[in-house]
Amino acid sequence: MLPDQFLFGVEVMLNGLMAGVLYALVALGFVLIFKASGIFNYAQGVMALFGALTLVGIMDGQVPFAHLINAIFGTDVHHFGWHVPAFLSILLVMVVMVGLAWCVQHFIFRHLVGQEPIILFMATIGLAYFMEGFGDLMWNSEIKKLDIGIPQGGSIWIEEATSFLGGSNFYGFFIDKLEIVASVVAIVLVIILVAFAQYTKQGRAMRAVADDHQAALSVGISLSFIWVLVWSLAGFVALVAGIMWGAKSGVQFSLSLIALKALPVLMLGGFTSIPGAIVGGLIVGVGEKIFEFLIGAPFLGGATENWFAYMLALVFLVFRPQGLFGEKIIERV
Amino acid sequence: MFDQPESFETVDGRTIGGVMMEMKNITLRFGGVVAIQDISFDIREGEIRAIIGPNGAGKSSMLNVISGFYNPQEGEVWYKGELRPSMKPFEVARQGIARTFQNIALFEGMSVLDNVMTGRLNHMKAGILSQALWYGNAQREETENREVVERVIDFLEIQDIRKTPVSRLPYGLKKRVELARALAADPKLLLLDEPMAGMNVEEKEDMSRFILDVNDEFGTTIALIEHDMSVVMDISDRVVVMDYGKKIGDGTPKDVRSNKAVIDAYLGVAHD
Numbered sequence: 001m002l003p004d005q006f007l008f009g010v011e012v013m014l015n016g017l018m019a020g021v022l023y024a025l026v027a028l029g030f031v032l033i034f035k036a037s038g039i040f041n042y043a044q045g046v047m048a049l050f051g052a053l054t055l056v057g058i059m060d061g062q063v064p065f066a067h068l069i070n071a072i073f074g075t076d077v078h079h080f081g082w083h084v085p086a087f088l089s090i091l092l093v094m095v096v097m098v099g100l101a102w103c104v105q106h107f108i109f110r111h112l113v114g115q116e117p118i119i120l121f122m123a124t125i126g127l128a129y130f131m132e133g134f135g136d137l138m139w140n141s142e143i144k145k146l147d148i149g150i151p152q153g154g155s156i157w158i159e160e161a162t163s164f165l166g167g168s169n170f171y172g173f174f175i176d177k178l179e180i181v182a183s184v185v186a187i188v189l190v191i192i193l194v195a196f197a198q199y200t201k202q203g204r205a206m207r208a209v210a211d212d213h214q215a216a217l218s219v220g221i222s223l224s225f226i227w228v229l230v231w232s233l234a235g236f237v238a239l240v241a242g243i244m245w246g247a248k249s250g251v252q253f254s255l256s257l258i259a260l261k262a263l264p265v266l267m268l269g270g271f272t273s274i275p276g277a278i279v280g281g282l283i284v285g286v287g288e289k290i291f292e293f294l295i296g297a298p299f300l301g302g303a304t305e306n307w308f309a310y311m312l313a314l315v316f317l318v319f320r321p322q323g324l325f326g327e328k329i330i331e332r333v
Numbered sequence: 334m335f336d337q338p339e340s341f342e343t344v345d346g347r348t349i350g351g352v353m354m355e356m357k358n359i360t361l362r363f364g365g366v367v368a369i370q371d372i373s374f375d376i377r378e379g380e381i382r383a384i385i386g387p388n389g390a391g392k393s394s395m396l397n398v399i400s401g402f403y404n405p406q407e408g409e410v411w412y413k414g415e416l417r418p419s420m421k422p423f424e425v426a427r428q429g430i431a432r433t434f435q436n437i438a439l440f441e442g443m444s445v446l447d448n449v450m451t452g453r454l455n456h457m458k459a460g461i462l463s464q465a466l467w468y469g470n471a472q473r474e475e476t477e478n479r480e481v482v483e484r485v486i487d488f489l490e491i492q493d494i495r496k497t498p499v500s501r502l503p504y505g506l507k508k509r510v511e512l513a514r515a516l517a518a519d520p521k522l523l524l525l526d527e528p529m530a531g532m533n534v535e536e537k538e539d540m541s542r543f544i545l546d547v548n549d550e551f552g553t554t555i556a557l558i559e560h561d562m563s564v565v566m567d568i569s570d571r572v573v574v575m576d577y578g579k580k581i582g583d584g585t586p587k588d589v590r591s592n593k594a595v596i597d598a599y600l601g602v603a604h605d
Contacts, residue, residue, distance in 0.1 A: 200471070201457045203457050208451045215438035218400065219518060220426030222453040 002165055011173045012293045013286055018179030020285020021186045022248070025241040026258055027265040027277035028190070029234045034271050036210045036230040039109070039120045043128035045259020047100075047235055050135045052242030052251045054096055056146050057139040058089040064138045086148035090239075097235030098228075105228045113223075132256060141166035141253060182244040186278070189240060193233070194274055202229060241324040264313035270323025279324060284309045334360040349570065350378030353554055354399065354522060361394055368394040368420070369405065370578040376522065381548050383565045384557045385600060386575035387530035391560045393435060395575070396526050399556065400432045401425030413521075427455050431520035433511045435527045435558075441500040447512050448499055449485060452517030453478040482517050485552075488550075489513045489543060509543070516547060524548070525557035529564060537561070541568050566590065574598070 029044045041047075057064065061080040070076055082090070107122055159172030197203040208216045209226045216223065245255055261284070269280025288308040296304030316323065354376040355526060361369040369391045376382045384392045397403040398410070401422040410417045412428065425484050426432075431452070436552055440448050457474050486492055489509055494502060498509060515523055527543065529537045545568055547553050559565045565572060566586040574582035574589055576598040 197473075201454060201474075204447065204451055205454055207443060207447075208454075210443050211440035212438050214402075214434065215440060216451075217402070217422035218426055218432050218434070218438065219451050219514065220423045222421075222423045222450075 004170055004297070007165060007170055007173075009290070009293060011175075012289045014175055015174060015179075016184055016289030017282055018175065018183060018285070019289065020239065020282035021179070021183045021257055021263050022244055022281075023258075023261050023284055024278045024281025025182070025186050025189075025237065025244060027269065028186075028193070028274065029237040029241065030262055030266055031269075031271065031274055031277045032234045032237065033230055036206050037109070037120075037227055038210075039060075040117070040271075041234065042121065042124040042259075043131060044234065044238060044262070045256040046128045046131045046135070047097075047238035048242035048259070049251070049253065049255040050100070050131050050242075051093055051097060051235065051283060052146060052246040052255065053135045053139045053144070054222060055089055055093045055148075055239070055243065056144045056246070056251050058084050058092050059086060059148070060144075062139060067140060068137060090148070090243075092313035093239055094236060098232045099233030101228050101235050101308055104231050109227060110224060132253065136253070143250045143252040146243065146251050148243065148247065150181050150243075150247050152175060152247070153316035155180065155333040176248075178244070178247055182248075185240060185244070189237065190278060192275060193237075194279065197274075202226075206230060225255065261309060264309035266323070267313040268316055268323055270325045273325035274322070276325030278321055287312055308330070335410055347379060347549065349380045353378045353413060354556075355411040356395075356398070357411065359376055359395070359398060359405045361391075361398060361403055361405045361411070367578050369398070371408075372575070372578075372580045373408075374573045374580065376554060376556050377571075378546070378554055379552055380554060380570040381544065381568055382554075383572045384556065384558045384575060385437070385560075385562065385565050385572055386581075389577075390575040391578040392575055393526060396432070396524050396556070396558055399425075399522075400430060400524055426518070429518075429521035431515035431518040431522075432524035433508070433515050433527065433528060435530060437504075437507050437511055439499045439507060439511055439514070439518040442498065444498055445491060445502070445513075446482065446486070446495045448510055449482045449513045449517045450478065452485075452514040453482060455518065456481075456563035465468050481519070485513050485517045488546070489516070505532055505539075508532070508536075508540065512540075512543065512547075516551075516553075520553060523553050523555045523557065527558055527560060529559060529561055537564060545570055 002066030026044060026048060029047070030041060032045070033039055033041045056062075061082040061084065063069065063077045063080060066078045070078075104127065108127065109120070111182060112120055112123060153176065154174045155177045158175050161172065163170060163172035165172075195203075197207060205216070205221045206226055206229065208219070208221055209223060216226075241258075242251070242255065247259060249255075264278065265280040265284050267277070267280075268283055288305045291308045292302065296302055297306070301333050345399045352375045355373075356375070357373050359369055359372050360367070372391075372395070384395055386392050394403060398405050401424065404419050412430075420428075440451065443451075451482065457480060458470070461504070486495055489512060491506065491509055491513060494506065494510075499507060502510065512525070515525075525544070529540050532540065541564055544555060544557070548555055555567075557569070569586060571584060572582070572586055573580060574590045574595045575595075581594040581598055584592075584593040
């Protein structure tokens, strides 16, 4: 039998790992775009929100731009009255995300080729606010419930299997089934992404574009095609993140703020590494939970989870600015 | 159509065919600066064609016009008997024109093998779905293209560095990897921008040998820019000489060497 305090610590850590997976999902989208185009995409969080909003909208048969239509024509439409199955809806949202990727490339970044990174970054901030407003206008700003049939609530099975570890007042580890699903999805997604980048023609072209634009052109790679592809992939990852966060805490506009937590994740993992995004996410997830449990709650009055990740990132910036897995910056003299 | 000159044999037994690419009255300006002024010349199938000239003569600009990185304001580019519309560089590459760069443009983060494999991208036709599922065509294609790449790697004698990340290689080898990537594309026309710049004598000799071998064994047409006069005179069939954006000479190395304008441009001449 193990002491309760220790078991509780383990449970805190497991929950931290699961939360970390969700951070990692958002961070992954950043890494994809940053690697391939050198753009730090501030809009990644909003893309997750937009994906989730569109998914709920399609599933519930919401009329897009209902407020606008009603205001102009004096009608009172809000729902089509049908429900689209989850699987079909996800496919439709994927099509929307590809369309979005094409628009982003065609209307914004095509005109900014060769500009300073700061200008590209500013453009993504503009994109973030535009999409937030556009999402609001299209699907309205109520908090929506997203239910695509992912099981939720504590896993009885894990609780029963682990209850023997502690005494009579220990009932086993409480782990949300949703977070288990999220972890499995994240792992599968990462394997697919890495395999795609490493072993396929488009993946190789993607890495080539990330490395050198001129050279990529000279071997016959179309830059705009690759960029649309990359933004589409980032859109898919954003959609997955949006679904998981949406199922966990409802689809609401504060979802776009989770993107900010991805920043310390990226500083830890390095902006250019897919495995780094995962490990960074896990460290932040576990770190903030353990810190709260061991130091925050007993000594600092709690609520350390809000700032712990940023402080950790700051420490990392001082000692290892390229992150855990980032490419080391060596200046040859 | 323009006149097709007869094909002929060179001294060493190679066959030089008809005109593959013809530049007609090309003029390229950057704002008020005229980089290329009304230049015409042709490149014939199977030959090694050099473009030489002092610094700032417009040689690199000319190569960039051929490879589609610059679009000239005036003039026509004819390729394989057809007028080429204004194209993006990647479209030109897809027409079978490969190139290297003066200051090496490799994918530094990738291995030598991966770099050379990118040269095969346009020979891979499997759809994106097949690629993603790694099924059917995609797998067979990868194997076939890998074989071509291994042949090129053998040919250029870079087997021992195949798995090395390019960023770790010395300058001379990088140049060779860049040539390998261009060759892997199985180009009809190979453009080399100062393939020997910054090399020592030994590396220059190696590179000259590779250029001659490529031309000889694969029959690849090659257009190259070079600073080093002696190298150019040794390996090229015909030479265009540029100075201040204008063409001042065109012909066999022997003709060019005795051309007065060329001697003046290279050795300087007293203006009175």
